[in-house]
Amino acid sequence: MQGIVIIGAGEAGTRAAFAAREARFSGAITLVGAEPHSPYERPPLSKPLDGAVQMKPICGLPALEATGIDYHQGVSALRIEPDARSVVLSDGRTLAYDKLLLATGARPRRLACPGAGRALDFRTYADAAAIFSKAEAGGRVAIIGGGLIGMELAAVLRGKGVAVSIIEAAPKPLGRAVPARFAATLHARHMEEGVLFYLGQGVAEITPDAVLLADDACVPADIVVAAVGVVPDMALAEAAGLATGNGILTDAFLRTSDPHIFAAGDCAAVSQPDGGQVRFESWRNARSQAETAARNMAGANEAFAATPWFWSDQYDLCLQVAGLPLPGHQSIVRTLGDGELEFYLDGGRLVAAAGLGVGNGIARDIKLAEMLIAAGVAPDPAALMDPGVNLKTLLKSARAA
Amino acid sequence: MTWVPACKLDDIEQEGAIRFDHGGRTYALYRGPDDSVYCTAGLCTHEAIHLADGLVMDFEVECPKHSGAFDYRTGEALRLPACENLKIYPVEVIDGEIRVALS
Numbered sequence: 001m002q003g004i005v006i007i008g009a010g011e012a013g014t015r016a017a018f019a020a021r022e023a024r025f026s027g028a029i030t031l032v033g034a035e036p037h038s039p040y041e042r043p044p045l046s047k048p049l050d051g052a053v054q055m056k057p058i059c060g061l062p063a064l065e066a067t068g069i070d071y072h073q074g075v076s077a078l079r080i081e082p083d084a085r086s087v088v089l090s091d092g093r094t095l096a097y098d099k100l101l102l103a104t105g106a107r108p109r110r111l112a113c114p115g116a117g118r119a120l121d122f123r124t125y126a127d128a129a130a131i132f133s134k135a136e137a138g139g140r141v142a143i144i145g146g147g148l149i150g151m152e153l154a155a156v157l158r159g160k161g162v163a164v165s166i167i168e169a170a171p172k173p174l175g176r177a178v179p180a181r182f183a184a185t186l187h188a189r190h191m192e193e194g195v196l197f198y199l200g201q202g203v204a205e206i207t208p209d210a211v212l213l214a215d216d217a218c219v220p221a222d223i224v225v226a227a228v229g230v231v232p233d234m235a236l237a238e239a240a241g242l243a244t245g246n247g248i249l250t251d252a253f254l255r256t257s258d259p260h261i262f263a264a265g266d267c268a269a270v271s272q273p274d275g276g277q278v279r280f281e282s283w284r285n286a287r288s289q290a291e292t293a294a295r296n297m298a299g300a301n302e303a304f305a306a307t308p309w310f311w312s313d314q315y316d317l318c319l320q321v322a323g324l325p326l327p328g329h330q331s332i333v334r335t336l337g338d339g340e341l342e343f344y345l346d347g348g349r350l351v352a353a354a355g356l357g358v359g360n361g362i363a364r365d366i367k368l369a370e371m372l373i374a375a376g377v378a379p380d381p382a383a384l385m386d387p388g389v390n391l392k393t394l395l396k397s398a399r400a401a
Numbered sequence: 402m403t404w405v406p407a408c409k410l411d412d413i414e415q416e417g418a419i420r421f422d423h424g425g426r427t428y429a430l431y432r433g434p435d436d437s438v439y440c441t442a443g444l445c446t447h448e449a450i451h452l453a454d455g456l457v458m459d460f461e462v463e464c465p466k467h468s469g470a471f472d473y474r475t476g477e478a479l480r481l482p483a484c485e486n487l488k489i490y491p492v493e494v495i496d497g498e499i500r501v502a503l504s
Contacts, residue, residue, distance in 0.1 A: 359451075359454065360454035361454065363455065363456075363465030364455060367456045367463060
């Protein structure tokens with residue numbers, strides 16, 4: 001038996017390799033990663049300790065070896081040959097597979113303006129090391145893009161005494177994934193911390209010492225970082241003739257249009273029960289999709305069903321969002337001592353929750369909300385609003401009912 | 402081993418946890434659903450996150466950041482990404498006052 005081959009050794013690919021073993025898959029497992037490191041976690045990259053970028057391994061080489069995972073480091077896949085069920089690697093080798101997992105992730109979207117090559121990306125360990133080794137107290141960094149990555153980076157750089165400007169094409173930062181009330185709170189906090197915002201502004205050019213905006217304004221910068229989102233890495237899938245859209249298209253079982261090839265994590269656009277495909281870019285999603293894909297490659301037939309969830313740390317604040325809040329939902333706000341929760345109801349049913357507070361103060365409530373969402377509960381809005389009502393009590397009474 | 406006074410039983414919510422700092426170290430104290438009390442190291446073994454901010458359900462505490470989980474009675478790591486067990490410390494409750502034996 002040829003076993004499982006996994007392309008991409010990020011959070012999804014690495015988790016899938018271990019999860020296949022946990023599912024008692026006894027065949028060969030091969031993990032192929034293009035970066036010159038052991039598999040590592042990306043979230044710590046934006047949180048340098050004592051000025052140095054953290055290299056936090058997902059697992060060490062001994063764990064890979066002990067689990068019987070054959071790890072090819074610093075090697076990329078050149079092409080898939082679906083009919084032969086094999087993958088050709090950059091080191092000249094060809095790997096045959098029974099099941100192939102594409103965990104190719106996403107890559108930073110590139111700017112198209114003159115001087116775009118001067119902007120640094122922020123995705124990999126090497127990217128983070130380049131930014132933090134150059135960004136010094138008193139220096140000036142311009143971040144193009146006011147999304148989660150740009151805003152997290154701004155918070156860390158302000159903490160190091162670096163002057164930060166954020167240039168965002170939309171009228172407000174954090175417009176895509178963060179509920180409006182929390183986006184506004186975080187925006188205000190960044191302004192208090194001295195971040196300069198240039199909103200509703202296109203970039204005309206990046207020069208060696210500035211970003212020139214479409215309205216002719218000039219934002220001086222020693223370092224420019226492009227944080228304008230990511231695009232799914234699906235070149236291999238496209239070349240192999242797999243169905244793609246905003247990602248590699250999969251069914252609910254994370255199978256692509258080729259039944260021997262699966263996809264998980266940032267690169268996968270997964271079929272939803274109510275139609276369409278959705279692609280998520282989060283740590284938790286990478287892990288949970290990897291686990292479902294691994295079990296299915298090992299013989300299970302399990303539909304992927306997990307409440308989306310992500311967090312973002314900015315200054316001493318932590319944002320957590322569970323589910324997908326939409327503008328049409330009924331919003332219920334609960335005010336806490338040092339934070340706020342917002343619950344989102346759809347036809348009375350709790351479908352999403354978000355919270356922003358100091359430290360991990362809102363984490364416990366968001367976790368309980370996630371369990372309430374999974375239980376399909378329609379809680380009393382007055383109880384959701386009342387900080388005196390423990391969400392655990394709501395969960396227990398829902399489970400007892 | 403020294404017995405250190407920590408807090409009152411009533412300071413901890415039933416099926417809840419609080420953070421307890423002593424001697425430059427941080428711990429987590431738990432009150433189970435049956436009012437039994439336990440003490441573990443305060444930080445998750447996966448990343449330095451205070452477990453007392455996490456959700457306690459039955460005898461399990463979940464890390465508030467990455468959802469690793471531990472049995473706080475034994476310190477056993479129950480769910481990834483936590484894979485290393487938590488250190489645990491003996492606890493006694495006398496007249497509603499909690500003391501922890503710290504080494």
